[in-house]
Amino acid sequence: MTEIHSGQRVAVLADAQNLYHTAQSLHTRNIDYSALLEKAVQDRQLTRAIAYVIRAESPEEESFFDALVDIGFETKIKDIKTFSDGTKKADWDVGMSLDAVTLANHVDTIVLCTGDGDFSRLCSHLRHEGVRVEVMAFESSTAEELIDEADTFLDLNDRPDTFLL
Template sequence: MTEIHPGQRVAVLADSQNLYHSAHSVYSRNIDYSAMLDKAVQERELIRAIAYVIRADSPDEESFFEALRDIGFETKIKDIKTFGDGSKKADWDVGISLDAVTLADHIDTLVLCSGDGDFSRLCSHLRHEGVRIEVMSFESSTASELKREADAFLDMGEREETFLL
């Protein structure tokens, strides 16, 4: 796979739900999305940055979505679903995967900001298609199969002062 170079076209897909839970369960802190995007792009040509978020009707979430847009992320918002038994579900795995496959012909590198092992097959497929895969997440909550499928893995936990607020 190609190494990082200035003309490289990159897309950054951020699984905000996964990042939120990882940062809160391990560090009780929030993600610095601006620092994360800067590190993901690294002087390359940013084609698209998308943050996948869940609307749960919590206070301040609209200002969080606006802050993501101000940083440079396109936000894709999904409402949380509540089932008859009271259980709740909301995830973006299929949406992230479809966007990644759609972007593959337009990018050289995909930076996936998630530790979710469900994306390991997606990464394998994209690498087969010639896309460089970089994963940014927290080592302690990243699936080993996802790290194996990536060309590069950045442990955000090793640089708490950079990636956590």
């Protein structure tokens, strides 16, 4: 496992949908993405920060997307899909995974900001490729297999006044 050092190149991939729903259900608050990014980078060299967001035609979402950019995130936006039976679906699992695999040759560490267990296999792959994997999420809603596969896990619930607005 690569240890943390000041010259370390870091990519931060934030699953905004996962973080939003968890923060709302646990605390009825929003994520402080500025604090999240600052902690994820920890005085290392930020190579890329990407926030994966869903456009759901909500009135305040464009200002949220703009705020993410102002903080230092690149936003990748996907429109929510509504099916004929009325169900809705939108996730970035494949996109985040492809970006992580692509970035693996250019960074020393990838910080995944999500609790989604679908990323546990990605963690295993990245670690096999020599990339340090850190996960930041709310432990109470994070898949155990994701925590187990990461090099480190930071529970956002331990410092709600830092990571929540």
